[in-house]
Amino acid sequence: MKWLRRLFTPISALIGIQLVWVLVVVFWIYWFVGRHQELRRLTQQYKPDLLAGYQFDWLVLAEGLALLVAILIGVYVIFLYWQRQSTLNRRQREFISQVTHELKSPLASIRLHLETISLRKPSPERLERFLDTMLDDTSRLENHINNLLMAARLEHGFGSGERQSIDFSEFMVKFLQRKLLKLPEGGSLTWTVEPGIRVELDPDGMGMALRNLFENAILYSLASPEIEVTLRREGKLCLLTFSDQGRGMAPGDLKRVFRMFYRVRSTGENIRGTGLGLYIVQSIVERHGGRIRVTSPGAGGGSTFHLTLPLAREKGGEHV
Amino acid sequence: MSEERPHILLVEDELHLARGMTFNLEEEGFRVSHAETGEAALELLAFNRFSLIILDVMLPGKDGFTVCREIRTVEPRVPILILSARSEEGDRVAGLDSGADDYLTKPFNLSEFLLRVKGMLRRSSWYRPEPVEEGYRFGDNEVFLLSYHARTAQGEIDLTELEIRMLALFFRNEGKTVTRANLLETVWGYSSETETRTLDNFIVRLRKYFEPDPSHPVYIQTVRGVGYRFARHGAPGAGRVGKAG
Incomplete structure (x- = not known):
């Protein structure tokens, strides 16, 4: 019975039903035309004057066929929307499960450490380590909650705070220096940043976008993450690249990764994350008048995110 | 004496949680080996005998249920305690179906966790x-x-x-x-x-x-x-x- 269940997929059901009803219509037309010809033959035989000036009405046949095709297209469109909706529902279910995990893990760590302090009365040195761990977990929780709130705001068309002209080069270097301290053991983070690039941006929003790009590189790294960042001017724009030597992605995933809830996966593998990060990055970059795309030589070859942002205009109208 | 201490394998990719659990288990007198992935856990199992395995579900790479089934092929007897952030009945059933003996949802109470560990470790003579x-x-x-x-x-x-x-x-x-x-x-x-x-x-x-x-x-x-x-x-x-x- 399992093979029967495997055979009965939505797409096979759709094709089957369409085939059945199209065949029924074809048989009906065949029968109808047969009767029609028989009637003509009888008329010809017994009352030929009735056929004087009669012509086969091709227009009616063409209209009928057009109606048939329109119904087929309509059914197919409904099917496509239904399938998209069911994919979205499935992703949402997975998302809830992932979010539960991402929120509960730091919470479990905080609770465990608090109960450990209460139960074991640890030495001051150990207590300090526990407190550091809990602070780190608290900021992880905060990041997840901020991502959820930001995704909800972006979905409703909000999300970009007030922009100001800032030294993006300095902003990037400070961000990367902070992240260097949080890099997993054995990982590397290198950067080449052209100094003095000014961009009009919302520091909080852009900070969140960069943080998500960084976390994405870590989540999808094969072993120890190797991240390389460059920032340079290119005409009226600045170009920021974020390369990792991680899992990379298949050509079909290159555009889909920016969709809400979408997560690149391979069979039997479990990768953490909620599928919100890159959606947030793209939305924030686009709200800054920029663009983002990703390139990858394929699965296992790492990936590079290319961000372009317009340079800030000086009072004289020059880009800097 | 140290050889007689029960040896626990902790499979958990959340380092903070793993460190906290290891500290508590060691304070209770157990020996703990930690693996961050299911693959690493299976490697450890090839060369060590454990009295108990504590296994997280959401592991990077192979998920905990798959790892549990693979552990059962090499270690059919050892008690396995599954830890998971997911508390739905279906997940609990999937955990026990994969060969685990108990299921604890995160965040958990430390005393309850230790009680379950000790309960599962009791000799059955x-x-x-x-x-x-x-x-x-x-x-x-x-x-x-x-x-x-x-x-x-x-x-x-x-x-x-x-x-x-x-x-x-x-x-x-x-x-x-x-x-x-x-x-x-x-x-x-x-x-x-x-x-x-x-x-x-x-x-x-x-x-x-x-x-x-x-x-x-x-x-x-x-x-x-x-x-x-x-x-x-x-x-x-x-x-x-x-x-x-």
């Missing part, structure tokens, strides 16, 4: 029957408590430490109702107030092994609101069989 009583037959099934395996209508199966504990309790109380509290206390070492879905899911697993029709059990019967009763109905010729040795 007290219930071991005499060698002559090793084979226990009911229906098409024959259970060998000492060698942790059984012959069933589906073929030979290996049994885990906790399954053996539960079966031994049933066999000793043949025909009598065993209360939920007694089962929880004896098999898992829980206090009777602990949530009890694990017990019901565990019973489902045993019925799959031994019942001709698990949805209409004849051997492991539910006594509504009280517990379970082991009976030999519909199994002609069932009973203890003597076995020399």
Whole structure:
């Protein structure tokens, strides 16, 4: 019975039903035309004057066929929307499960450490380590909650705070220096940043976008993450690249990764994350008048995110 | 002395949680080895013997349920405690179906976690029957408590430490109702107030092994609101069989 269940997929059901009803219509037309010809033959035989000036009405046949095709297209469109909706529902279910995990893990760590302090009365040195761990977990929780709130705001068309002209080069270097301290053991983070690039941006929003790009590189790294960042001017724009030597992605995933809830996966593998990060990055970059795309030589070859942002205009109208 | 300390394998990719759990388990006198992935855990299992495995579900790479099934192929007896952030009944059933013996949801209470670990680690020598009583037959099934395996209508199966504990309790109380509290206390070492879905899911697993029709059990019967009763109905010729040795 399992093979029967495997055979009965939505797409096979759709094709089957369409085939059945199209065949029924074809048989009906065949029968109808047969009767029609028989009637003509009888008329010809017994009352030929009735056929004087009669012509086969091709227009009616063409209209009928057009109606048939329109119904087929309509059914197919409904099917496509239904399938998209069911994919979205499935992703949402997975998302809830992932979010539960991402929120509960730091919470479990905080609770465990608090109960450990209460139960074991640890030495001051150990207590300090526990407190550091809990602070780190608290900021992880905060990041997840901020991502959820930001995704909800972006979905409703909000999300970009007030922009100001800032030294993006300095902003990037400070961000990367902070992240260097949080890099997993054995990982590397290198950067080449052209100094003095000014961009009009919302520091909080852009900070969140960069943080998500960084976390994405870590989540999808094969072993120890190797991240390389460059920032340079290119005409009226600045170009920021974020390369990792991680899992990379298949050509079909290159555009889909920016969709809400979408997560690149391979069979039997479990990768953490909620599928919100890159959606947030793209939305924030686009709200800054920029663009983002990703390139990858394929699965296992790492990936590079290319961000372009317009340079800030000086009072004289020059880009800097 | 240190060699006698129970050796626990902790499979958890959340380093903060792993460090906290390791600290507490070591404070309780256990030896702990930590693996961040299922693959690393299987490598450790190839060269070490563990008294208990604590396994997270959401691991990078292979998920915890898959790892649990793979562990069962090399270590059919060792008690496995699954940790998961997911608390739905379906996940709990999937955990026990994959061969785990207990399921704890995150965030958990430290005292309850330690209680469960100690309960699962208790030596089971007290219930071991005499060698002559090793084979226990009911229906098409024959259970060998000492060698942790059984012959069933589906073929030979290996049994885990906790399954053996539960079966031994049933066999000793043949025909009598065993209360939920007694089962929880004896098999898992829980206090009777602990949530009890694990017990019901565990019973489902045993019925799959031994019942001709698990949805209409004849051997492991539910006594509504009280517990379970082991009976030999519909199994002609069932009973203890003597076995020399």
